[in-house]
Each structure stands twice: as structure tokens, then as C-alpha cells.
Amino acid sequence: MVQYCRKCGAELEDDAEFCDSCGFKLDSNPIDDKQNTIPQKTTENMPVENKNEFLTKLPLILAIIAIIASIGEGLGTPMLMGWNNIMTAMAIGIVGGLIGIFLMEKMNEPLIGAAELIVTGVLVFMFIGRFGEISTIIFIISAILTLYFKGMHNNNKKLWAIPILTFVLIFVMLIAGGALYQANAENSIAVGNITQNITDDGYGYYTGYITGDIRVDTNFDYLCVNIDYYDSEGKIIDSNIGWNDNHPDSGNTYKFSSFYFKENPPAKAKISVVDSATDNTPLYTENITIVTSSGV
Template structure:
């Protein structure tokens, strides 16, 4: 009986076990071989698909993290206490949104991971500068997004001209901040008046001095928050006590308020400083007055 090679088709003797042309094993079950081949090919396809899925996820990870940073930045801004100043809060949220979106556009549309990373880092730093520890998480997320963009998307720079974008972002924010801050400071100083300041610090005779410095503050403009702080100093100019004499969210324009900075300490204060600020981190008060303390005996 004549048989043929199932692989190359050559006519063979009926008792042949191998093809003398291609070497095919005639005892091999063709169905099993085909199944093995199909299974092998299927496994290879699955391996390639899995690898592609992992690569795609890694490629999208900087984008995902940047989006999360924007959302967290807005959430942190909304959760920041008003005493940080509404201007700072709004600025931090605007920077998180605009800076984050610019970074995403540079990374995804312009294929500029290095410049996008610089934009993310600048955005995170600016958010932290405006609201401090209340913006720590979003700042860290922006910086991590920058690192991942460099790691997964490479260090290529296609257009050096685009470096102007993160640089201008940084410069523009600070120009607006300085100009707006200067104007706000002048207007605020002209809208606050402190008067009728009195002091009443006495020696109680038990090794402690107590009393207060009090007065009036008139507000003639709209503020999100105002605070009167009274600091007490010793002979060497060192602060020995500090107290908030008054604070108010959205104080009424045209209204006069009373403040009182209480004192209780073993040491007699020599001077006191009255400061009016609009946030806990303000370094430039709207009003400052220094007075000499005359201690009386309460015995």
C-alpha cells in the first residue's frame, strides 16, 4: 500500500516510518501537532497582549497621576481654612488646574516629557507656596507625575522653544502675585483704623502679672478674614506671650469691633505690639502699633 508524506507529499513505501525527503515522523498524530501549534501560538499571542497592556498602563500612568493631582489640588484648596487667605486659596486651585492641564498637553499632545515634567514640578511648588502644608499631597503628586513622565516616556526634547512655557508660567505667576499683593496691601492699609488703645497689666502679688491690651478696630472694606494679634516683649525684645485679641470671618465693612489681648505670665512685659493681618501666615501686617507697658500693682 502506497502512502504519502503528510508534510511534503512525497510518495513513500507502505512500511516507511520517516519521510526520506523531509524527515517527517510518519507516526506523529497530525491532530496533536496542530493542537500543540495552535496552543503555542495562542500562548504567544496572550503573552504579547499582556505585555502590551502593561506597557500601555505604564505609558498612561503619568497622565493618570497628573489628573489625580489636579483633582486633589482643587480639593485641598476647598479644604484650606479661610485664615490662609481667600486669594491664596483661589490662586492655588487655579495653578493646580491650569498648570496641570498645560503639563498634560505638553506630555500627551506635544510629546515633550521633559518640559511637561518641569511644568508639573513648578505647579506643585507653586501650590505649596500658596497654601503650605494644606497643599502637600497635590504638590507631591505633581512631582511624582513629573518623575514618572521622565521614566516611562523618555528624556527627549523635540522643541527647545517650548521651555518658554514652564518658565513663563513661573514668571507670570510671580509678577501677578507681586503686583496684586502690592495693590492689595495699600488698599487694605487704608481700610483699617485702630484706636482707643488702653493697657491694664497689674502685679497680682502672687508671682504673676495679668491683664490685657484692648482697643477698637474699624473696617472700611471687604475682607475674607481679619485678625488682631497682641505680642508681649521683655527688655531684650523677646516675645514672652502672644495672643489673638480678635478675629472674624468676613467682617462687616463700615463696622467697628472691640479687641482684647490678654496677658498672664510670671514676667512683667515691657512693650506690646498690636498687629492686624488677614491670614495666619501674613508677614506684612496692615497695621502695627508698639506701646510701652506700665505695670501697676493690683495688691
């Protein structure tokens, strides 16, 4: 009896087990065999999808934006914050940001890189305050996204010394530099020739002034002479600025004057010199007792 291949239709020998034409095994189903010959896709051979490539690169992009923002914010910070603080904030933003990028991209240490970015943002804010808010926020967001997209593993625990030393080093420099600056600044100003003239004008008010000289012997970004008036119980009854200047010239002597006009007679006044509008530690203070006279 002649038999034919169920797959290709070729004529076969009676006892043939395989088709001489197509190699089909005669006792199998051609449909099943066709299905078996279709290559199955495996997850091992599938190419890595790159549709989320932008998201995985977002931490790097934000870190670069934060570095640029810290430079722009530093250049836009008012000089009353101090040129040294401004330069330090920009240097921290650049160096700290680049170290964070190196750790998360080249060293494959996302956890330590994220810590470095957070430390960098905090330090920038420490030096220029609200003027560095944007870069600080972007640094922190970049750190959070680094942990989210790249995981929280670290392969070399010794690298933790980088963000820790960054913070400690800047903190020590800040304290040492602040103490040294305070000592030098205090020795670089002198106040003298203070005069007072507060009188009772006879109409229920006390009027007059306090004047003096301030000599500047070094370069300051900003200086201000404040005069606070106190009553006999030690309460402040009036405050005003006797003199202030951006970048006063070293070696010059300036006049300051404070005008008083109140119903209550002042018992004393405190003259203080500060180098920042937000600094609570004066470079110089002097208390004087006020003797009022009758102008009637």
C-alpha cells in the same frame, strides 16, 4: 530505470529534475525543503505588544488625578489661607496640569511636559502650602514616570518657554498681587481708642488689660489683633490675642481686649494686626509705653 518522487511518491521520467506532481526538486532533501517552506517569524512583522499599555498611560492617569486632587484640596483649604490663594492654586492645578498633558500626549514633548507638571505642583504648594501636598506629589510622580516611559527628548526647543513663562508669570503676579494687597489692606484698617490699666495687686502679680477699637473698611478672610508685652530689657514676657474673626464685616468697628497677669511688670506693649495665622508681615503695628499703678 523508473524513479519516484521522494516527497509525494509520484512516478517520474528518468531524466526528470522536478516532480510533475508536487514540483519537488529531486536533488534536494524533503526534510530540508519542508523546513525552508515554514514561514519564519520576524521582529519586523510581529505586532506591538500591548501588555504594558497601562504602564505607558500611567503618567496621563496620574496627571488627571493630580488635577482633580488640586481642586479637592483647594476646596478643603481653610479660609485663613486666603480665598485668593485658594482660587489661584486651583486655577494653576487645572490649567498647568492640562498644559502638561497636552505637551506630553499631543505634542510628543515628554521632557517639556514633565517640566510643566513639576512647575504646576510647586506653584500649587506655594499658594496653599501643606494643604496642597498630595496634588504636588502626584504631579511630580507623573512627571518622573513621563520621563521614564516616554523618554527625555524634545523636538521643539521653543516650547521650553511654556513651563518657564508659567513659573515667571505666576511669580510676578504673586509679588505684584502681594504688594498691592498689602498696600490696600494697610489702608483698610484703623486702630484707635487704646486704653491701658496695669496695676500691682500687692500679692506679687501685675494684672490689668489693654483695650481698643479696630475699624475694618474692606473684606478680609481673617483678621487678628495680637498684643505682645515686653519687659524693660525688651524681652517678650507675655503674648495673647485681643480679637480675631473670620470674614469680619466691612464698615464695622470691633472691640479688642488683652488681659495681663504676670509676676513681672510690663514696660511696653506692641499691638499688631495680621490677616493670617502664619503671616509675619503685620498690616498694622503700634508700640505703647505702659505705666503701672499700685492697686493696693
